[in-house]
Amino acid sequence: MKTATAHFLSALAVLALATYIACAYDPGPLQDFCVAIDDPKDILFVNGRFCKNPKLVSADDFFFSGLNIPGNTDNAVGSNVTAVNVDNMRGLNTLGVSIARIDYAPYGQNPPHTHPRSSELLVVLEGTLYVGFVSSNQDGNRFFTKVLYKGDAFVFPIGMIHFQFNIGKTPAVAFAAFGSQNPGVITIANAVFGSNPPINPDVLAKAFQLDKNEIEYLQKRFGALNK
Structure with missing residues (x-):
């Protein structure tokens, strides 16, 4: 009986360790990138947002009005x-x-x-x-x-x-x-043809198998060459 109990406890410990390891991962990013810095005075925001003092929280913080209005x-x-x-x-x-x-x-x-x-x-x-x-x-x-x-x-x-x-x-x-x-949202045409600064048209011409003039036309349409 003691041997069976010891085996059960050992298996439980291994399971607990495996669960901990499986849960010990980085949280999903909440912005496009987060470049690390050492000087606190340059901090803008972290992965998410800073938290408001709970004593200052009100119902308005959990409220939005206007989804009934057509865009x-x-x-x-x-x-x-x-x-x-x-x-x-x-x-x-x-x-x-x-x-x-x-x-x-x-x-x-x-x-x-x-x-x-x-x-x-x-x-x-x-x-x-x-x-x-x-x-x-x-x-x-x-x-x-x-x-x-x-x-x-x-x-x-x-x-x-x-x-x-x-x-x-x-x-x-x-x-x-x-x-x-x-x-987050990445609109494909805007990102490819409207990036700031614009992607080299030669790169896009080869990628899309189009003439360079056609790429430059698309970049003008999406604003990349006008920014």
């Missing part, structure tokens, strides 16, 4: 994202969640983009959306797509390039939930 879709892509994240609801800090309302004009789109720090769960409230995402090179860049109607939901895995396109003749509305207080 202005009068722009080049015909969509508008109203994000509720740690920037405008400070109580979200450290909670690992955020949300956004997305409005689409008829035939408007939320163009191909990626969220580096979160998956996205999209729910359609009004309209008809053609949505999809592309898997990584390792998975063969497979394209997963679906047409969503009112009440439908679709999930975009973290880091995958995805989009939504309103294929209806009327405006559409969707809500997106994220597993991060600051999921």
Whole structure:
């Protein structure tokens, strides 16, 4: 009996150690980069935000109003994202969640983009959306797509390039939930052709198998050569 008990306790200790090791990892980044510094006077923010004195916290820190208001879709892509994240609801800090309302004009789109720090769960409230995402090179860049109607939901895995396109003749509305207080967003065309400073056109011409003049035209369209 003592031997069996000793074996059980040994197994329990190994399991506890394995659990500790498995849990002892760095937290996911909440900004694009965080360059280490030694001088405290140069600190701007850490991975997340500094915490407010609990005695000064109020209900307003956990409140946001306005998700019932349609966003202005009068722009080049015909969509508008109203994000509720740690920037405008400070109580979200450290909670690992955020949300956004997305409005689409008829035939408007939320163009191909990626969220580096979160998956996205999209729910359609009004309209008809053609949505999809592309898997990584390792998975063969497979394209997963679906047409969503009112009440439908679709999930975009973290880091995958995805989009939504309103294929209806009327405006559409969707809500997106994220597993991060600051999921981040990288709009592919803006990042590639609108970077500041611009990427060398020779690099992009070879990458996209296009003429250099075509690349420079795209960079002008997205503002990279005008910044």
